Structures are given as C-alpha cells and as structure tokens.
Amino acid sequence: MRRILPLLQWLLLWPLLAGAAPIGLITQLSQARIDINTTFRGAELLVFGAIQYPRGQAPDDPPDIAVVVRGPAAPVTVRRKERIAGIWVNAQAVRFESVPGFYAVAATRPIAELADERTTAIYEIGIRNLQLSPVSAAGDATTRTFEAGLVAARERAGLFAERPGGVELTRDVLYAARIALPAAVPVGEYAAEIHLIRKGRVLASTSAPFVIDKSGFERWVYVNAQEHSLAYGLSAVAAALMAGVLAAAVTRRR
C-alpha cells in the first residue's frame, strides 16, 4: 500500500500538471570560466536564455525574471570603531558565518515588486534577503546595524550589487542580463540562478555554474606561494637581493 500511494498521487496530479504544463527556462552563460591573468581588470558575465512556455505561447501579462549571481561564501567578522581615550579602536564585533564573496542580482523590476518578502527571502533574491548567519551575543538591533555596515562596505567595493531593470526581456521570451564582476572578485565556484516569477510566485528556477580562477603567471605564483611556501619565500628574497645588486652595478657604471 505504501508503495502504491505515491503512484496514486502522481496519477491524480497528472491531469492538473499537464493542464498547467510546466513553464521552463533555458539558460546560457557567456563564459563557463573566467580567467584572472596579469591584466585582469574585472569582467562582464552575460547571462541569457529563453522562457519555454507550454505550447509555445507567451501569455498576455509578461512574467518577471530575476538573475542572481553569487560567489563562494566565507565567514566575515565586522568590527565597529569606537572612541576610547581619544582614539578610534575596533571595539564591538559581530561574526557572520556565511557571506558570499560576490552577490549580484538583476531583475526586470525592483525586488520589492517581484514577490512578497517571504518568497524573496526563501530564494535569497535581493541583498537584504541574504542570510548571512550572524553569530552575536548582542541584540537583534545591533546585529542589524552591523549587517548594514557589512553590506555597505561590500557595495562600495562593487562586490554586492542590485540592479532592478538589469534584465532585458525581448518579446517576453528571450532574457539577458549583464553582470559586472569587479577586479576584486574572489576566486572560486560561482553560480548564476535564474528565477521566473509570475504574480508573486516563483514558477521555475534554473542554475548555471561557472568558475573564476587565476590563470597563467598569476596562478603559478599563487600555487607556489601556497604549496611551496618556503621555496617561494627564498626566491622572493633572492629576487630582491638580485634586483638590489643589479641596480647598484648599473648605477655605478654611469
């Protein structure tokens, strides 16, 4: 009986699902891998694709698209400077366990108009809806102040961005969003999540992964610094010494 139950449910639901035939999303990224090389000054990621309507017909009222790009999460400690004995020192601290190194959202409309707060919070659409997991003995109000400070700092660095109107919808079928990645983006595994929202409900979601990593010389230096740190340190000293001796020789000859 227990085995038959899901089957029964499925049979019962089938006509309903077929009637409302699932709406789908097709997504493509301009790059699956972004290389950080010597001349890296930031990059632009193009997220584009199409909405698959049942029977290929777009409805009269167009749906909304939200594109969320997020980087690897890491813990961050936020400290607030306070004046003690005339000087400003780092006083109170709040630790946030999971802060994405990069977070950008583009949508066809302002986030607040896409869906209700509960829905945008569940899908973490919008900077204010990020769940940063604060760890603090301080009260809620204090934690919120620190969170605002953290978000503001990341926004200034271009690492957190929210662009309502950043998604272009063509004939209600094709969508495209350009996400600016600043030079300071952390390396790691990224994901672009695309949500199709209609009348405040998320109807379809899809996700496309991509990687940001150092390449060529930058990667070689980084890997050596991490894995052969003593040899790396020795060669740094050797290079410095050589540069000094060389410069002394060159200037003396003049």
Added chain:
Amino acid sequence: MDLYLPIAEMSVNALVIILLGAGVGFLSGMFGVGGGFLTTPLLIFYGIPPAVAVASSATQITGSSVSGALAYWERGQVDVKMGGVLVAGGVIGAGLGQVVFRLLQAVGQIDIVISLIYVLFLTAIGGLMLRDAVTALLAARAGQDPPARGRRHLSWVAALPWRMRFQRSGLYISPLAPLLLGALVGMLTVIMGIGGGFIMVPAMVYVLGMRAQAVVGTSLFQIIFVTAATTLLHATASKTVDIVLALLLLVGGVAGAQFGVRAAQKMPPDRLRLALALLVLAVAARLAFGLTLRPAEPFALFEGA
C-alpha cells in the same frame, strides 16, 4: 598600466607603485632607513590588504637595502661584527614578533596597535633628532664648534658584562646591548613591515654611541638580513608575500636608493638629520591625526577571521 597582483588579489596601477617605490628608495639611500615606515602606510592607503602590505614591503626593503649597503660597503662604512650581533638579535625578535602579530590579528586590533606604535616611536625619535640637529645647526651658525656630547653611550649599556671591541664602530661594549636593540627592531619589522632603520640609526648613535660614519652602512647591513628572515616568516606562516608587488616597489626603489646615497654625500650631515627629523615627525603627526579623527566608515571587515 594596470596589473593584477596574485597574492593581494587586486588590480593596481603599476606606475603608481613604481613611483612610490622610487620616492621611498631615495629616502632609504639618503638616510639609511629602510623606508618601510612610509611604504607600508602608503600601500595600505592605496588599498592593499594590511597583511600583504606589511609582508611585501619587508621583501622590498631587502632589495633596496642591498643597493644602499653596497654603496656604503665600498666606502668601508659597514661594521660587520656589530651588524652580525644586531642580526642575531633581529632574528630572535622576528620570531617573537610573529607570535605577537598573530595574537593581535586574532583580537582584531592589529591596525590600531600598528598606528599607535608608529606614533609613539616616531614622535620620540623625531623629537630627539630634531633637538640634536637644531642645537648643532645653531652652534654652527654662531661660528662655534658643535657641543661635544657628554657620554659616549648610556650608563646602563656601559654596565653590561662581556665587553667586546667593535673596531669600525669605535666601541668597546657588551654585545648584549646591540643584541637587545636588534631583537626589539626585529619584532617591529615583523609587526609593522619596516626595516627599522629609523629606530636603529638613532639608537646606534644615542644609545650605543657608535661612530657616525659606520652607523648608516651597518644599519642597512642588518636590515638586509632581518627583512630577509621576515619575508621567509611571512611567506611560510601567513602566505602574504606578494612577489609581484615587492618587485614593482623594487624597480623604483633600488634606483631611488642609489640617488639617495649620492644626495646624502653632498648634504651636510646636520641638515640631513634635520630633514629626517622633520620627515619622521610629519609621519607621526599624520598617523596621530588619523587615530583621533572620526573614521568615515565605522565598520571594518575582517575576512575569514
């Protein structure tokens, strides 16, 4: 010309960094200071993460000191024996400094402590040098001989046991005094990313009572070894040495240092001391001002901590 730094993980204007290195290198050759007390704050101000700025500036100082030290070496103005004792102390200090650095990093007070130490040391040393230089200059203007200094070195230095002869420095003192001095400066090298010349040079003159000609060369000599040890410590422990950043600073720095040495030979020593005193006091004033000024942004982020 934009360049991406592999360890600092940011894009910088290479020309700005090279010019920064050149300016600091000039001062380095001129005064026998590593120049780190200028490089580190300037790099942090430019946006380089403090840990990377401190470590990479130590690497750069190694190179810029070599070029300066060689110039002094040829003039026979390096006391290797004294330098050796200072280096031994410096390496011990660097090890201790690494422990303190980690501790301060863990409690999130590293930047404040760095600034405070800078202000304290720079004010004290700058003040001492200024008083001395002004006295000497005034005496010279009045057509008198500069006033002779009363004691050759401080009394507690003379009281230490196991006295040794340091020929080039013109000293007969216990090696414990330079060893302690070396350790203190080595500690500061690790914490602040400085060569410590701006502390070492006055301390050699005022505390040890070294002969003036040997001071700058010997200071540069010890800086080479202590900053090299510091680079290795940072490279293995915190992995924050950015070789690209250090080399950029060096390109400008080593050239600047050579010109600095030449400029120093032409300039009267009292003027030189006055100029260094004013420079040191200016940096101290700027840092003190920064500490008391309401920060534009009260929140600071510490990643992975």
